[in-house]
Amino acid sequence: MKKLVLFDIDGTLLSCGRQVGHIFLEALKEIYGSFRKPENYSFAGKTDSLLVIEMVRGAGLNLGEIHSRIPDMRNLYLQKLEQRLDPAEMTVLPGVVELLERLSRRDDIELGLLTGNWRDGARIKLSRFQLDRFFSVGAFGDDGLDRRELVPVALSRARRTGHAFEPPQVLIVGDTHLDIDCAHASGVRCLAVATGFTDAESLRQAGADWVFPDLQQASLQFSLFR
Numbered sequence: 178m179k180k181l182v183l184f185d186i187d188g189t190l191l192s193c194g195r196q197v198g199h200i201f202l203e204a205l206k207e208i209y210g211s212f213r214k215p216e217n218y219s220f221a222g223k224t225d226s227l228l229v230i231e232m233v234r235g236a237g238l239n240l241g242e243i244h245s246r247i248p249d250m251r252n253l254y255l256q257k258l259e260q261r262l263d264p265a266e267m268t269v270l271p272g273v274v275e276l277l278e279r280l281s282r283r284d285d286i287e288l289g290l291l292t293g294n295w296r297d298g299a300r301i302k303l304s305r306f307q308l309d310r311f312f313s314v315g316a317f318g319d320d321g322l323d324r325r326e327l328v329p330v331a332l333s334r335a336r337r338t339g340h341a342f343e344p345p346q347v348l349i350v351g352d353t354h355l356d357i358d359c360a361h362a363s364g365v366r367c368l369a370v371a372t373g374f375t376d377a378e379s380l381r382q383a384g385a386d387w388v389f390p391d392l393q394q395a396s397l398q399f400s401l402f403r
Contacts, residue, residue, distance in 0.1 A: 181342045182280065182399075183291035183315070183331055185351035186299055188221065188373025189392075190273050193302060194266040197258070201228070204254035208246050209233050221374050222355030224293035224318035224327075225251070251319075255297045264305040270372045272393025277311045280399060287340055290315030291327050291349055291359070314338060324355050328363035350392075354383040368395060 184190055187197075198220065205212055212232045220228060229250055233243050280286045288311050292299050296317040303309035314334045316327035328349070335342055344364035349356055352373030360367035361384060369385035370392055371377040380388045389395035 178346060179285050179287060179340060179342070181287045181289060181314075181332075181335055181340070181347045183289045183328075183347065183349045184312070185222075185349075185353075185356050186290065186292045186294055186302055188270075188352035189350060189356075189370060190270060190308060191302055191306070192268040192270060192372070193262070194268075196261070196263060196266050197302075200257045200261060201225075201254055204250060204257055205229065205232060208250045208253060209238065209243075219374070222293060222324060222351070222353035224322055224324060225254075225295045225298065226318055227293070227322045230322070251295050255295065255301070258298055258301050262301055262305060267302075267305060269306050269308070270370075271391040272396060273308070274306075276392050276396055276399065277308065279396075281311050287314065287335065287342075288312050289331055289335065290317070291331055291351075291356075292316075293318045293324060293327075295319050324359040325362045328359055328365060332363075350395075352380075354379070357383045357385045368398060370395060 187193060226247055229247055230243055277288065280288055290299060290312050294302065294317060296319050299317055300309055314331060316330035316334070320330045321327055332342055347365045349360040349365055349367045351367065352370050353375050357367045357369060357380065366386045368387045369380040370389050371380060372391045377388050377390065387398055
């Protein structure tokens with residue numbers, strides 16, 4: 178029986194360093210004029226649209242104004258990201274390429290994405306290392322504000338390619354408590370890796386089905402995922 182594995186990007190497959198945050202905040206200032214990033218604010222696991230809303234609401238704009246400018250924000254950010262994202266400041270995380278190569282050769286596995294990045298942002302990041310070639314389906318930050326909304330979107334898109342997956346046939350791979358939360362909200366298992374900003378113990382406490390230091394260490398678990 179075929180299985181669907183949905184990967185997060187930032188902190189799971191890649192680390193982009195600080196450059197993406199700088200580009201995002203620069204675009205935010207150009208579109209909205211001012212914003213107030215909450216103290217100790219974390220980008221981890223949130224959709225790009227939700228990041229915009231949470232950071233700009235504190236500057237006094239109402240929700241309607243914020244939503245109306247999100248398309249302009251997205252377009253400007255993606256333009257800047259395409260122009261300035263430097264692979265020299267990025268890292269492909271341990272075991273990623275080897276695992277994706279191996280899984281892509283299995284006829285019982287479909288590889289997809291489940292990420293808070295806007296779709297073209299995901300493409301830009303992955304294409305810096307030609308990782309986008311591995312993924313045939315996915316759900317992105319364009320598809321919903323809350324990460325919980327993305328699992329049904331990914332399953333719906335998979336069905337359009339001729340594969341109907343039920344929750345027991347799906348695995349989400351991520352690095353934050355929000356990856357775990359969205360997986361379990363849809364009855365899906367989650368494998369978490371401590372390659373982002375969340376430590377292994379916190380991932381266990383959040384309820385991940387499996388926790389590993391990185392995808393290199395998780396490789397055996399994928400061998401058992403049949």
